[in-house]
Amino acid sequence: xxxxxxxxxxxxxxxxxxxxxxxxxxxxxxxxxxxxxxxxxxxxxxxxxxxxxxxxxxxxxxxxxxxxxxxxxxxxxxxxxxxxxxxxxxxxxxxxxxxxxxxxxxxxxxxxxxxxxxxxxxxxxxxxxxxxxxxxxxxxxxxxxxxxxxxxxxxxxxxxxxxxxxxxxxxxxxxxxxxxxxxxxxxxxxxxxxxxxxxxxxxxxxxxxxxxxxxxxxxxxxxxxxxxxxxxxxxxxxxxxxxxxxxxxxxxxxxxxxxxxxxxxxxxxxxxxxxxxxxxxxxxxxxxxxxxxxxxxxxxxxxxxxxxxxxxxxxxxxxxxxxxxxxxxxxxxxxxxxxxxxxxxxxxxxxxxxxxxxxxxxxxxxxxxxxxxxxxxxxxxxxxxxxxxxxxxxxxxxxxxxxxxxxxxxxxxxxxxxxxxxxxxxxxxxxxxxxxxxxxxxxxxxxxxxxxxxxxxxxxxxxxxxxxxxxxxxxxxxxxxxxxxxxxxxxxxxxxxxxxxxxxxxxxxxxxxxxxxxxxxxxxxxxxxxxxxxxxxxxxxxxxxxxxxxxxxxxxxxxxxxxxxxxxxx
Numbered sequence: 381x382x383x384x385x386x387x388x389x390x391x392x393x394x395x396x397x398x399x400x401x402x403x404x405x406x407x408x409x410x411x412x413x414x415x416x417x418x419x420x421x422x423x424x425x426x427x428x429x430x431x432x433x434x435x436x437x438x439x440x441x442x443x444x445x446x447x448x449x450x451x452x453x454x455x456x457x458x459x460x461x462x463x464x465x466x467x468x469x470x471x472x473x474x475x476x477x478x479x480x481x482x483x484x485x486x487x488x489x490x491x492x493x494x495x496x497x498x499x500x501x502x503x504x505x506x507x508x509x510x511x512x513x514x515x516x517x518x519x520x521x522x523x524x525x526x527x528x529x530x531x532x533x534x535x536x537x538x539x540x541x542x543x544x545x546x547x548x549x550x551x552x553x554x555x556x557x558x559x560x561x562x563x564x565x566x567x568x569x570x571x572x573x574x575x576x577x578x579x580x581x582x583x584x585x586x587x588x589x590x591x592x593x594x595x596x597x598x599x600x601x602x603x604x605x606x607x608x609x610x611x612x613x614x615x616x617x618x619x620x621x622x623x624x625x626x627x628x629x630x631x632x633x634x635x636x637x638x639x640x641x642x643x644x645x646x647x648x649x650x651x652x653x654x655x656x657x658x659x660x661x662x663x664x665x666x667x668x669x670x671x672x673x674x675x676x677x678x679x680x681x682x683x684x685x686x687x688x689x690x691x692x693x694x695x696x697x698x699x700x701x702x703x704x705x706x707x708x709x710x711x712x713x714x715x716x717x718x719x720x721x722x723x724x725x726x727x728x729x730x731x732x733x734x735x736x737x738x739x740x741x742x743x744x745x746x747x748x749x750x751x752x753x754x755x756x757x758x759x760x761x762x763x764x765x766x767x768x769x770x771x772x773x774x775x776x777x778x779x780x781x782x783x784x785x786x787x788x789x790x791x792x793x794x795x796x797x798x799x800x801x802x803x804x805x806x807x808x809x810x811x812x813x814x815x816x817x818x819x820x821x822x823x824x825x826x827x828x829x830x831x832x833x834x835x836x837x838x839x840x841x842x843x844x845x846x847x848x849x850x851x852x853x854x855x856x857x858x859x860x861x862x863x864x865x866x867x868x869x870x871x872x873x874x875x876x877x878x879x880x881x882x883x884x885x886x887x888x889x890x891x892x893x894x895x896x897x898x899x900x901x902x903x904x905x906x907x908x909x910x911x912x913x914x915x916x917x918x919x920x921x922x923x924x925x926x927x928x929x930x931x932x933x934x935x936x937x938x939x940x941x942x943x944x945x946x947x948x949x950x
Contacts, residue, residue: 402499406630
């Protein structure tokens with residue numbers, strides 16, 4: 381029996397363990413296996429194989445039982461996930477249902493999760509922008525969070541590294557607040573989006589409308605063909621899973637790449653409960669999971685561990701990773717774990733009509749539209765709120781269907797549909813301030829079906845968010861009027877935090893172990909062989925979509941971890 385036990389432990393021992401298979405977990409798997417490490421990837425949900433497990437990807441609308449609408453019974457049973465814009469009949473199988481992942485809301489929070497291999501990389505909006513030093517230096521300048529331990533120059537080479545592999549479309553716009561990258565050709569702005577861009581230049585030379593930078597293969601290169609991916613077909617059915625690999629996901633890109641090395645072991649249905657800590661070596665020894673099919677508790681062992689379960693789940697796991705040395709969570713000697721969580725404010729929307737350019741319309745479809753980078757409080761503090769916001773900008777013409785008349789005249793009206801005026805829309809993406817009161821913690825009483833304490837979430841908007849929202853409405857109303865737009869309407873959705881699906885923080889990076897949990901390499905100050913490179917590591921949120929930064933941080937940290945491993949430092 382002793383030998384059987386030893387063999388069992390040997391079979392459960394790896395060079396590296398990665399918790400989570402989403403955007404950052406997939407990158408960790410690719411980098412670690414590519415550097416020769418025998419790597420185990422643990423995924424909470426089921427397996428989803430590229431090409432094989434996208435059941436709705438080629439279905440027509442009339443092939444769906446409810447014509448893509450969600451039945452009332454499903455929305456009533458899932459009040460949280462049903463608020464997500466992408467939760468439809470064609471994609472519902474990629475979302476975790478409310479009953480499948482209970483949590484405690486101390487304040488309203490809509491936690492959207494994708495529990496499967498690939499995680500939310502199958503569902504993300506695919507906007508990808510680099511951060512600049514305006515973002516990395518922001519906390520030190522404004523004093524609303526601790527200083528980042530890195531600057532743009534530290535991560536710039538890694539942005540380039542991941543962009544070339546993932547495939548990012550965009551233009552070289554030359555904007556200091558939004559550094560250029562390694563781009564494939566951009567998806568062009570529509571004529572109305574271009575018109576608004578030109579109008580802004582006349583009055584606001586520091587405000588720009590650019591083509592959205594998207595993780596879509598507009599012109600695949602050899603590295604993308606080597607991954608088995610093809611050109612984006614502009615179908616705009618991305619939430620179903622793309623059979624062409626036209627957009628970047630773990631399933632189509634990093635995980636198959638890691639699999640080809642022969643060093644990857646992927647284990648779905650593995651609910652990670654904790655990272656185990658060895659009091660003698662003062663290192664993490666491995667990971668404890670519950671097999672969701674059998675209920676069996678299993679331990680796996682490794683020399684380095686990457687925790688990439690997604691921001692709040694990573695906090696959840698590490699808070700639950702208790703030991704004699706760390707009774708409040710792994711490495712949590714300063715009591716900061718789970719605190720200073722933040723998100724993006726998407727509450728503001730503004731629409732209008734444009735009674736012009738009637739000789740033009742749009743043809744076909746494209747991912748993304750226009751993007752307006754942050755222009756507030758960049759060079760100096762010029763408002764009564766901290767930081768700023770970016771915005772989307774989209775324009776289209778809809779049919780103006782007339783229903784007057786009877787008989788043949790009505791028939792002619794319906795058969796000869798005219799296009800109405802252009803409709804323009806913008807939505808804000810505001811940076812929220814990490815605060816100690818914005819936090820997640822373990823519920824003291826409630827547990828899930830596997831015996832793990834539920835995560836309690838407590839975060840909300842503050843006065844800074846309200847001032848920013850008001851400024852967004854004021855500035856865009858003024859810009860719309862100057863462009864000649866009419867029927868301008870503003871709308872505060874009042875949505876709870878969470879629907880942005882950009883939660884960040886709780887295990888932040890920093891220069892000082894007294895005020896942070898991770899160093900400049902995403903390595904825990906206290907437990908040197910544990911790395912966190914998903915949203916949990918973020919010190920602040922900036923206004924950019926965060927996924928590209930997660931990818932770059934992950935590749936950078938994996939490179940460092942392997943170097944340290946070779947030196948015997950881990």
